[in-house]
């Protein structure tokens with residue numbers, strides 16, 4: 001499904017689910033630690049478990065809570081830009097900024113040691129493969145299992161260290177305390193949800209930060225516009241999410257009564273939703289293939305819609321706003337030197353793997 005209206009309707013349709021039938025999961029996830037990660041993760045959980053998790057998690061990412069994160073997020077992004085601006089030759093923006101800064105933010109969010117930021121998130125793509133809606137090879141599944149167990153142990157240790165030491169005003173503390181209270185969250189759900197925060201906050205942000213540099217550099221008039229008016233930063237981040245959508249596809253199972261364009265959809269149908277295509281639908285956006293900061297009514301589907309709407313959207317928007325206020329100020333001559341940056345061949349997360357740039361221009 002690739003049209004905006006159909007994808008949005010499917011995401012919001014109340015009887016649609018993310019599981020084929022209650023408690024049932026696709027065969028490709030196997031039975032090891034990666035399958036536990038999939039089964040307990042919010043994006044693959046339906047009501048009532050999903051509603052319960054969502055209620056526990058939501059306060060940590062509400063706009064007020066996210067505003068309190070502003071100073072440390074700003075500090076980490078500015079430090080990353082300062083490091084980048086030291087280079088007067090060519091650098092790989094993915095390696096030298098987009099992997100580093102979101103990893104530091106994820107470590108700070110999860111209370112992980114900052115010295116782990118350079119390495120600990122590098123295996124995320126191997127685990128994310130479990131969310132692909134196609135078969136995995138036995139090697140891919142074995143690797144996903146190994147990586148899931150690694151993150152369970154890593155985050156489990158952090159939980160044990162933090163227990164009793166963090167308050168409810170902290171995203172991690174609120175969940176640890178809910179588990180300690182006994183009846184609202186199991187230990188496995190706690191660890192899986194925190195691993196979810198860790199990798200969701202890293203991978204999508206890494207992609208979106210790379211994409212925005214790739215896009216603005218291809219539309220230099222827009223980069224100049226942004227440099228001249230930092231209040232456009234928030235709009236630029238939204239346009240980036242629409243124009244180069246980080247998560248290309250998601251899935252749902254059709255519930256009772258779903259009709260698309262007058263056609264009844266059989267209950268239980270496995271639906272593949274093209275978020276990136278919907279965000280370029282000419283019936284929804286004028287000149288969809290143009291990166292345009294001044295686009296009116298730019299509501300896109302990059303954070304989806306409905307009950308699984310991205311819980312981290314306010315944090316992502318904060319990061320985008322800071323990055324796009326500071327980037328043109330600090331690197332006004334930034335140039336992308338790559339005509340067609342390579343992408344990881346994945347249906348859901350086609351991540352740009354290299355983006356050679358000249359931070360000070362050529």
Ligand code: HEM
Nearest residue numbers: 042043197200201204208246302303304308310311312316
């Ligand atoms: C550019 C950045 C981001 C993008 C494009 C993005 C995208 C998405 C999308 C598309 C979903 C919906 C999945 C579905 O409907 O099945 C989602 C859910 C989620 N996101 Fe994000 N995300 C981003 C940043 C973040 C951040 C910073 C966090 C912080 C922890 C986060 C945490 C989550 C969580 C926990 C869910 C599950 C919500 C649920 O199933 O109820 N995301 N995200």
